[in-house]
Amino acid sequence: MRILLVDDETEFVATLAERLSFRNMEVDYATKAAEAIELAARKTYDLAVLDMKMPGISGIELKAMLEKQCPGMKYIFLTGHGSEEDYRTGSSEASGYLVKPINIDILVARIKKALEAK
Amino acid sequence: MTVQYDSIGGSGLQFFGTVSASISHELKNVLAIINENAGLLEDLTFAARRGSPIDPDKLDRTVQNFSKQIHRADEILKNMNRFAHSVDQFESQIDLHDLVVLVANLAARKAAMGRISLATTAPAQPIHLTCNPFLLENLVWLCLELAIAATGAGRTLTLIPEKTASTILLHITGIDGLSETLPVPDETGFEAIRAALGATMTTDPAGHTLTLHLA
Numbered sequence: 555m556r557i558l559l560v561d562d563e564t565e566f567v568a569t570l571a572e573r574l575s576f577r578n579m580e581v582d583y584a585t586k587a588a589e590a591i592e593l594a595a596r597k598t599y600d601l602a603v604l605d606m607k608m609p610g611i612s613g614i615e616l617k618a619m620l621e622k623q624c625p626g627m628k629y630i631f632l633t634g635h636g637s638e639e640d641y642r643t644g645s646s647e648a649s650g651y652l653v654k655p656i657n658i659d660i661l662v663a664r665i666k667k668a669l670e671a672k
Numbered sequence: 673m674t675v676q677y678d679s680i681g682g683s684g685l686q687f688f689g690t691v692s693a694s695i696s697h698e699l700k701n702v703l704a705i706i707n708e709n710a711g712l713l714e715d716l717t718f719a720a721r722r723g724s725p726i727d728p729d730k731l732d733r734t735v736q737n738f739s740k741q742i743h744r745a746d747e748i749l750k751n752m753n754r755f756a757h758s759v760d761q762f763e764s765q766i767d768l769h770d771l772v773v774l775v776a777n778l779a780a781r782k783a784a785m786g787r788i789s790l791a792t793t794a795p796a797q798p799i800h801l802t803c804n805p806f807l808l809e810n811l812v813w814l815c816l817e818l819a820i821a822a823t824g825a826g827r828t829l830t831l832i833p834e835k836t837a838s839t840i841l842l843h844i845t846g847i848d849g850l851s852e853t854l855p856v857p858d859e860t861g862f863e864a865i866r867a868a869l870g871a872t873m874t875t876d877p878a879g880h881t882l883t884l885h886l887a
Contacts, residue, residue: 565705565708565737565740565741566701566705566708567714569705569708569709569737570708572712573708573711573715576719579835607697607785608785609786609787610787610825619856634701634704635697635699635798635830651720654700654701654704655700655703655704655707655708655786656704658711
């Protein structure tokens with residue numbers, strides 16, 4: 555499983571990447587949208603985990619950009635607060651969303667479920 | 673003096689809510705980082721029990737992350753506490769630079785979302801004025817919102833307090849796309865707050881500067 559993590563909080567995304575790699579996932583991470591697009595241009599990912607709100611860009615906007623490069627890639631959104639709008643967006647635009655702080659077991663289960671449905 | 677709050681209506685509450693929501697988002701990010709680092713320690717412990725050696729550098733990085741986030745949360749909560757208590761005082765003597773630093777800290781996340789940085793410049797001598805601190809924080813915040821909306825990503829907005837022989841000023845410099853007249857939404861209560869404080873605002877598009885005239 556090749557996973558792309560994108561969140562502007564470096565300590566968060568780097569540590570989460572390390573923890574997912576302990577769980578037999580191949581993980582790269584980016585803290586900026588441009589870095590994520592560059593990574594996706596060089597490598598194929600099965601799923602991207604995107605923060606919903608990042609400097610200068612939303613997770614939805616980044617997803618639209620990545621979809622052009624990586625058709626078929628699945629998405630899970632991360633959000634600070636689980637608002638009604640986040641729920642709607644997570645349900646309609648992605649394979650779900652998780653509210654920070656996240657439970658890694660739930661994230662892993664969501665990733666596996668999303669990729670099984672692929 | 674509560675008449676000052678009556679005159680701004682719900683906009684003051686809206687300002688308080690906006691700042692509180694931003695602070696809660698920041699704290700969520702801090703908790704998320706602490707949560708991942710605690711989880712990493714669990715993962716390392718689990719691996720060690722199964723015979724994998726623990727990398728001391730990795731442990732050290734994790735501890736540093738805890739320490740950094742605790743310090744970050746402490747700064748956020750100090751700012752929140754100061755902001756919350758500013759509502760208690762209807763009129764007090766204010767150090768303008770201190771207030772400007774507080775508002776810049778509170779607005780940093782909002783600015784960062786537009787990929788804009790905020791900086792402050794301390795005056796050579798402290799500048800004091802007597803007014804309602806919450807209303808002044810609200811007015812500076814609204815000016816920053818106007819500046820952030822007008823300027824482009826990648827820029828730095830600098831807040832500079834200044835005292836002349838006759839007046840106290842607060843400049844916000846570095847604003848791209850500044851026009852002579854800025855669109856000020858009615859619902860922000862800008863006019864009521866400005867009037868309550870007896871302040872005026874001018875813009876200098878050529879100098880990329882918005883100036884609040886405070887006294």
